[in-house]
Amino acid sequence: MTTTEQTYGELLRWAYLGECFGATFLQELLDTDAFPAHRHHLQLLVELETVTARLLEPLISGHELDDDRRQTATQAGEYARNMVKLTWGGFLTETRTIAAEALPRFRQLAVQGPDRTRATLSAVVEHEEVLLGFAELSLAANPQAADALVRNYLRRHSGGSQHHDSEEISMTTPVTTAPTKLTAAGLERGGVQFQPLSEVPDYAAFVDTESVDFAHLSGDFGQPGEVAAMKIEHGGFRYTNLPCAESGFVLSGTAEISDGTTTLILTAGEGYLLPKGWSGTFLATEPVLKVFYVL
Known part of the structure; x- marks a missing residue:
């Protein structure tokens, strides 16, 4: 079934279970100390997936997903055991590929969603853009910008916790001279006007x-x-x-x-x-x- 043939409900289910999968397998990598030099990067990615899953929870309420969640958790554990065989660069390359392939489906979800879900689904699309940007910037040897990209998303979508407020990005005084992958809306929210x-x-x-x-x-x-x-x-x-x-x-x-x-x-x-x-x-x-x- 192609992206255009999927219904809103099917895409919503796919997105929510995908975030549960991501949070679970990334937490498994943390728990097994798979990449000890990159624990803080993995922690940011766990938070990215967890926060986005929570954004989707009100939209998915009423769906019977208990069996799916259990199956997703099992699959995530198996996937994590395969990922530990990779180098950090291999992990980033795999992440970039997955995010690039998933992004069109997230965008289709946002297009098909009712008006009342527009803000939430826009944030969900942004999360996948952030994940892709994190992988690209990390592979380009710019981990500071990669971290800042994720922290900026978390600061705006996780309730403004103190931890992330302390990492707030000023778009008028960038933390790096290398490009940071952002949406046009994200740039404008930061005070930058085209x-x-x-x-x-x-x-x-x-x-x-x-x-x-x-x-x-x-x-x-x-x-x-x-x-x-x-x-x-x-x-x-x-x-x-x-x-x-x-x-x-x-x-x-x-x-x-x-x-x-x-x-x-x-x-x-x-x-x-x-x-x-x-x-x-x-x-x-x-x-x-x-x-x-x-x-």
Whole structure:
């Protein structure tokens, strides 16, 4: 059955049991000290899954799930015993794959949910984006930003406990100069506003558009260390001899990068690197939200 063929009730059941599965298997990894150097990371992920399961509990009430919960707990234990065979990098790679595959189903759940569930299901979608961002940032050797991403979610959705309030992120003064994977709504909640960008540097030119929406997060514009987010509805840019390398991640939508010889298609959760001196195009074939940084 495809995502589009699943009913709201089926997707809700899948999401809730998935969070129970995640919290159980991650707690099992903690209890067995599977990755002793990364216990605090695992604890954050346990809280991420637990908080999200609690968000879904009021929506799932009335469903008979006792047998499913027991079966889920058994499966989670078996999965944890397999995961301990991996390195931390292998665990992160597996987590990234699972989150990227699950994200479209969470988004479909939010679309199908009744209006009264909109805020809750938006947070549930965000949780999966946060999980994906955590894995990507950790694999990119930026564990501080990965932790901050999870803590920011927990601070806003777990009742504002003192532990997480002390870790509050200021979006106007980022804790890192590397990109942090966030939704547009999350950026705006942090006080960052997207503004129309209608002028570009000499090495860039618009293609099939006259402006994009841009949010500057850190660093000097166009210089190494800059971190920014961009929304491109259609079209994009043609670059000629990039003065600095650029790396980033597509958070939503589909982008096409081409230098006339090699063409890459990027979808949500996939990253890219444009080397210094590169010439080519970056085009949104579907509306794109990306976070990028200048190297």
